[in-house]
Amino acid sequence: MLFLGSLPGRGNDILTGAGATFPAPLYMAWFERxxxxxxxxxxxxxxxxGAGTQKILKREVDFGASDAFIGDDDLAFAPGKLLHLPTCVGAVAITCNLPGNPTLRLSPETLVDLFKGKIQRWSDPRLARENPDIKLPDLGVVVVHRADASGTTFIFSDYLTRVSNQWRNTVGRGKTLRWPVGMGADGNPGVADMVQRIPGAIGYMETMYATARNLPTVAVRNLAGQYVTPTLASVSAAAQIEVPDDTRVYLANTSAATGYPITGFTWVIFYREQAYGQRSPDRAQRLANLLWWMIHDGQADTQGLHYAPLPPEAVAKAEAVLRSIRYNGKPILGE
Incomplete structure (x- = not known):
C-alpha cells in the first residue's frame, strides 16, 4: 500500500523544476492546482x-523535464542514478501560415522535402497533388525551427529519421540540429509566434501552442496510409505500446491505424537516491508526493489542455519507478 506521508503546509520549502516547454501549459496548471x-x-x-536536463545533471533543481529521455552515455556521467517518469502524451503539430488557414495533407516524403528546403514555394506541384481541393498560393516557404536545445525538436527529428534515410544520413535527430534551411526561435511559444507572424511560414510545435493561436494543424500520413491530425484520440492511439520498466521509449511513426505519427511521452527526471547535498527527508517526501499526484490526480487535467493522459500500462510502470525512490537507501513510498 502506498504511503504518502503528511502533506506540507503553506510556507514550506518551494520545490523547483526546469525544462521542456512542450508540457509547460499543463505543468503550470498542475502546479497551481x-x-x-x-x-x-x-x-x-x-x-x-536541453537546459532542463543540464540543471538536473548539475543538481540545481528538484526535477528536470524533457521530451527526450537521457541516453545511456549521458546517464553514465550523472552523479547518481536518474529516473524517468512519464507525465503525459503530447503531439508535435505541423502548422503553417497560409491564406484561409487550410488543413493541409502532407506525406512523410513531402514533409522531409519542406524542412530540407527542397520545396521552396507553396505552389509546388507535389503539394498540389496531395491537396487537390485547396488552392495553394504562389508564396515562398519559410521554415521555422527551434534555436534552443529542444525535446520537441528531438521528437520531430526522430520521426523524420524514421521515415527518411536521406534525413537520417544528412541531418539526423537530436535536441539541436544543423538545419538545412530556415529561421530559429526559442521555445514552442517562439516558434508559434514566428509562424503566426510570417506569411508562408511552416513550423513544428506542441499542439497546445498551435491551438492557442488558432493555427491550423497539418494532417500527416501515417504508416497505415491515413492522413491524421493531432487529436486526443489519435495521440492516445499512438501511445498504446509496450512500455519498458525504465519508461524510456519513443512513440514516433506509430503503426496504429488511427494514430498520429509525431507523438511522444514527456518525462520528469530526478534522482533515485534523494539523500544528496542539503536535501532533507521531508523535501524528498514532498517531491515524491508531487510526482505521485501528477501521474494520478493530475491526469484529469490533461485533455482540457490538449494532451493525452498516460495509458494504464505507462501509469503502472511510472508507479514502479516512484516506488524505487530512496532516502539513505530506505523507500520513500510504500512498496
Missing part, C-alpha cells in the same frame, strides 16, 4: 529540454 489543494508551491522554469 497542487498549491491550491495542498499548500505546496512548485516553481517551474520552462527553459527547454
Amino acid at each position: 497542487y498549491c491550491r489543494d495542498t499548500g505546496q508551491r512548485v516553481i517551474y522554469d520552462s527553459v527547454g529540454s
Whole structure:
C-alpha cells in the first residue's frame, strides 16, 4: 500500500523544476492546482529540454523535464542514478501560415522535402497533388525551427529519421540540429509566434501552442496510409505500446491505424537516491508526493489542455519507478 506521508503546509520549502516547454501549459496548471489543494508551491522554469536536463545533471533543481529521455552515455556521467517518469502524451503539430488557414495533407516524403528546403514555394506541384481541393498560393516557404536545445525538436527529428534515410544520413535527430534551411526561435511559444507572424511560414510545435493561436494543424500520413491530425484520440492511439520498466521509449511513426505519427511521452527526471547535498527527508517526501499526484490526480487535467493522459500500462510502470525512490537507501513510498 502506498504511503504518502503528511502533506506540507503553506510556507514550506518551494520545490523547483526546469525544462521542456512542450508540457509547460499543463505543468503550470498542475502546479497551481497542487498549491491550491495542498499548500505546496512548485516553481517551474520552462527553459527547454536541453537546459532542463543540464540543471538536473548539475543538481540545481528538484526535477528536470524533457521530451527526450537521457541516453545511456549521458546517464553514465550523472552523479547518481536518474529516473524517468512519464507525465503525459503530447503531439508535435505541423502548422503553417497560409491564406484561409487550410488543413493541409502532407506525406512523410513531402514533409522531409519542406524542412530540407527542397520545396521552396507553396505552389509546388507535389503539394498540389496531395491537396487537390485547396488552392495553394504562389508564396515562398519559410521554415521555422527551434534555436534552443529542444525535446520537441528531438521528437520531430526522430520521426523524420524514421521515415527518411536521406534525413537520417544528412541531418539526423537530436535536441539541436544543423538545419538545412530556415529561421530559429526559442521555445514552442517562439516558434508559434514566428509562424503566426510570417506569411508562408511552416513550423513544428506542441499542439497546445498551435491551438492557442488558432493555427491550423497539418494532417500527416501515417504508416497505415491515413492522413491524421493531432487529436486526443489519435495521440492516445499512438501511445498504446509496450512500455519498458525504465519508461524510456519513443512513440514516433506509430503503426496504429488511427494514430498520429509525431507523438511522444514527456518525462520528469530526478534522482533515485534523494539523500544528496542539503536535501532533507521531508523535501524528498514532498517531491515524491508531487510526482505521485501528477501521474494520478493530475491526469484529469490533461485533455482540457490538449494532451493525452498516460495509458494504464505507462501509469503502472511510472508507479514502479516512484516506488524505487530512496532516502539513505530506505523507500520513500510504500512498496
